[in-house]
Amino acid sequence: MKLEMKDSPGQLVAALTPISEYGGNIIAVIHQREPESPSDTLGVQIVLEIAQERLDALVAAIKVQGVSILRLGEERLLYRQSVIMIGHLIHTDIGDTIGRIDATGFAEVAELNVHMPAIAEPSTALITIKATTRSEMGRALDILRSVAAEKGLLIVEPLAGAEA
Amino acid sequence: MRVAVLGLGAVGKGLLRMLAAKPEIGLVLTAVADSSSACIDPAGLDPAAILDTKCVTGRCGPSGLTASDVIDSGAYDVLVELTPTNAVTGEPALTHIRSALERGKHVVTSNKGPIAADHAGLAALAEDAGVALRYEATVGGAIPVIHAIRDGLAGNRFSSITGVLNGTCNYILTRMDDEGLTYEQALAEARELGYAEADPTYDVRGIDAAIKLVILANTCWNLGVTLDDIAITGIDGLTVDALRLAADQDCTIRLIGEVVPAENLLRVAPRVLPRNHPLVIEGTLNAVMLSTDMAGEVTLMGKGAGSVETASALIGDLIAIRDRYVECG
Ligand SMILES: NC(=O)c1ccc[n+]([C@@H]2O[C@H](COP(=O)([O-])OP(=O)(O)OC[C@H]3O[C@@H](n4cnc5c(N)ncnc54)[C@H](OP(=O)(O)O)[C@@H]3O)[C@@H](O)[C@H]2O)c1
Numbered sequence: 001m002k003l004e005m006k007d008s009p010g011q012l013v014a015a016l017t018p019i020s021e022y023g024g025n026i027i028a029v030i031h032q033r034e035p036e037s038p039s040d041t042l043g044v045q046i047v048l049e050i051a052q053e054r055l056d057a058l059v060a061a062i063k064v065q066g067v068s069i070l071r072l073g074e075e076r077l078l079y080r081q082s083v084i085m086i087g088h089l090i091h092t093d094i095g096d097t098i099g100r101i102d103a104t105g106f107a108e109v110a111e112l113n114v115h116m117p118a119i120a121e122p123s124t125a126l127i128t129i130k131a132t133t134r135s136e137m138g139r140a141l142d143i144l145r146s147v148a149a150e151k152g153l154l155i156v157e158p159l160a161g162a163e164a
Numbered sequence: 165m166r167v168a169v170l171g172l173g174a175v176g177k178g179l180l181r182m183l184a185a186k187p188e189i190g191l192v193l194t195a196v197a198d199s200s201s202a203c204i205d206p207a208g209l210d211p212a213a214i215l216d217t218k219c220v221t222g223r224c225g226p227s228g229l230t231a232s233d234v235i236d237s238g239a240y241d242v243l244v245e246l247t248p249t250n251a252v253t254g255e256p257a258l259t260h261i262r263s264a265l266e267r268g269k270h271v272v273t274s275n276k277g278p279i280a281a282d283h284a285g286l287a288a289l290a291e292d293a294g295v296a297l298r299y300e301a302t303v304g305g306a307i308p309v310i311h312a313i314r315d316g317l318a319g320n321r322f323s324s325i326t327g328v329l330n331g332t333c334n335y336i337l338t339r340m341d342d343e344g345l346t347y348e349q350a351l352a353e354a355r356e357l358g359y360a361e362a363d364p365t366y367d368v369r370g371i372d373a374a375i376k377l378v379i380l381a382n383t384c385w386n387l388g389v390t391l392d393d394i395a396i397t398g399i400d401g402l403t404v405d406a407l408r409l410a411a412d413q414d415c416t417i418r419l420i421g422e423v424v425p426a427e428n429l430l431r432v433a434p435r436v437l438p439r440n441h442p443l444v445i446e447g448t449l450n451a452v453m454l455s456t457d458m459a460g461e462v463t464l465m466g467k468g469a470g471s472v473e474t475a476s477a478l479i480g481d482l483i484a485i486r487d488r489y490v491e492c493g
Contacts, residue, residue, distance in 0.1 A: 082413065084406045084436060115405040124405035126412075154401045156410075158436040159326065159420055159443070 002073035003046045003062075007031060011067050012044055018061035024050035025133065043070065049078055049133045052106060079137045080110065082128045083144065087153035089114060089123045098127075100147055107131035107140035165486045166206075166239065168195035170231045170260055171246030172214075172224050175274050175301070178471030179244065179478050180211040191482055195234040199247075202229035206239040231256070235263045242485055244478060245273035251366070251375055251391065254281035265289040265297065270489065272481040274301035274474050280375045280391060283382040296485045301477035303376045304329065304450045305468040308480060312454065312464060313384050320456035322384050324424040329376040329432075331448035331468040332360045332367040333399050333419040337434075338446050341407045341416050347400065359448055369398035370419060370432040377421040377432060380452070385425050397433040410436050416444055 005011055012029070019026060028047040050058060055074070062069065089097070098109045111128035129144070131137035141157070148155045167183075169176055176196075183193055193211050195204040198218070203209060203225025218224045235243065243264035245257050254277040261271050261278050266289065273279065278286065279299045290297040300310045304327070313322070328334050332354055339350040351368065354360040366372045374394040381387045399419050410417050413436075420435040420443065437444050442463040445451050450468030455461050467473040 082436075084409055084417075086401055086403055086406055113409065115403075115409070117403075117405065122401070122403060124403045124409060126409040154397065156402070156406060156417055156434045156436055158415075159422070159441070 002071070003048065003069055004043050004071040004073075005046075005067055005069055007044045014065040015046065015062050015067045018058060018065065019046070019048055019050070022050060022054050022058040022061065024048045024054075024058060051136065052132050079131045079134055080128060081131075081137055081141070081158065082111075082126055083141070083158070084156040085125045085127055085148065085153050086156070087122050087148075087151065089125055089153065090116070092151035092153065094125075097144075097147055097151070100143055101129060101140055104136075104140060104143065106133075106136040165190070165482070165490045166192050166194040166208075166241045167244055167482065168197075168204075168234050168237075168240035168242070169193065169244045169246060170197050170234060170257075171248070171275075172196060172198045172218050173246065173248070174471040175474045175478075176246045177215060177218070178473075178475040179246070180215050182472060182475045182479060184211040184215070186479075189479065189483065190486075191479075194239045195237060196224045197229070197231040197234045198224050201225045201227045202231060202234050204229065204234060204237050204239055206237075231260060232263070235260060235267070238267060238269075240269060241490060242270040242272055242482060244482070245271060245275050245278070246478075247275060249275055249277040249375075251277055251280065251371065254278035258282065258286075261286060261297070262289060265293050265295060268293045268295055270296045270298075270485050272298045272301075272478055272485070274299070274478060276302045276372075276375045276379060280378045283379065284386070284388055296489065298481035298485065299379070300481050301474045303379050304452055304464070305331075305466070305470060306473035306476045307450060307452065307464050307466040307468070308477065309380070309452045309454075309464055310383055311480065311484075312462065313380075317454065317456055317459055317462065320458045322454060322456050323426065324422070324455045325377075325380050325384060325452065326420055326422045326443060326455075327377075327380070327452035328418055328443055328445060328450050329373040329421045329452070329468070330367055330370075330419060331450055332364065333370070333373070334445065334450070334468075335359050335448045336368070337399060337402070337407070337416070337418055340402070340404060341411065344404055344408075346404055347402055368400045370396045371398075373419060373421045374432045377423060377430065380421075381423045381425075381430065384423075387425065389430060393430050395431045395433070399434050402434055414439055418444060 026048045030045040102108045110130045114125040116123040192208045201223035257275040258278040336350040374396045415436050421432045451465040453463045
């Protein structure tokens, strides 16, 4: 999510302290000048990731610090990752496979592209998962791995740090 | 420096050819053995003549002598162990190497079996005896990755090693990607070209790559890991569709070995990588990427097998031993 506030002394520190207390992860702090604004005011934009269920508490805590939030741009499901799945996807109930990710509440299957060759041959799918934070993506992938192991499916994951 | 060689297959022959072709290196061959014969002469053997005898008779010398006679003769400074790999017991190489170290002889080997089976034990034996145990040729063929870890990047802290450690798998995946061949077709082609063994199980199931990962992990971090600690997935279940789906995203699939000690991660599996990733290499090549604190990322790439290529790694080890122990005392 993005959080914008006035760049006045003390405001930044006051906003940053609760973020780490609530387990948020700061991705960037951007000082910005808005040329179109008449008074040429400076603003600060903080880009951070935080678990969905802790967001409201964090916003409240920041307000308690006396920081006024100008804008709150929330992008849920910040992370996207695609993995390839091979095996008898349909016969092992692909709906259930997807459902187990969607049921988490913090991650969902955003895209599924299945290629089916001749009957009885294994099929192949590209499955794209979206999640709120990096660690929740990790948890979603753990679920997918255990579902795959249970159903005898092969998963081909991207090499960490080399995601396309 | 006097050298005894056990095993005269592809690698042993490559080494003898290079000893014959490069006398200026100054390595003197004093003993050789294959599975059914041996030949010992403390004054020096002619490597070219041994190769001729092996070619004509299938043996390197008179029967009646064996590899253990070579070891017991003591007529050498370094034992070069090049017998076939046994991934489970490490034998007969493990016994050969132990006996030589116990006699206070240096050892150089291309044999993954004993190094993966008992790296710590062998290293301790070598240390007690004040001799060297070097095994550059066990991982990545001609690529000097062990030298890089031990010498070139000494003093760095390593956070991970990732690599393409099996040329057969890399060849098969390259062909599936480039030509849309099925796994079976690409494997058949690799066999025809001599890139895959008659029984390709060790390669395509990822076991060979995992053994090399064990060696790298123990060399780099002394983790004391064994083959059982590696999560292994091979390439034999991959479909052409999988490569196509990866290609749609400007990616491809390669069999990657990966160790990240901080995450307790030891894994060999097919992985999706962007085409421009340094580990996306063609054909039978191998590559290793080392992540370090000072040097950042260092990637080495080169021929992962072959008779003369493997001899290159062996000769590098032999010269390192000569320079450190034999000539400078
Ligand atoms: N080929 C490569 O590119 C490559 C690359 C890196 C590492 N390596 C490793 O290097 C080693 C040698 O590979 P290679 O391709 O040369 O194997 P190879 O062609 O199968 O040759 C093995 C040699 O060992 C001999 N031998 C077998 N048992 C023996 C014993 N008990 N005592 C003495 N000699 C014995 C065989 O004798 P006979 O000739 O009488 O059968 C043969 O000469 C293997 O451990 C392999 O994994 C190979």
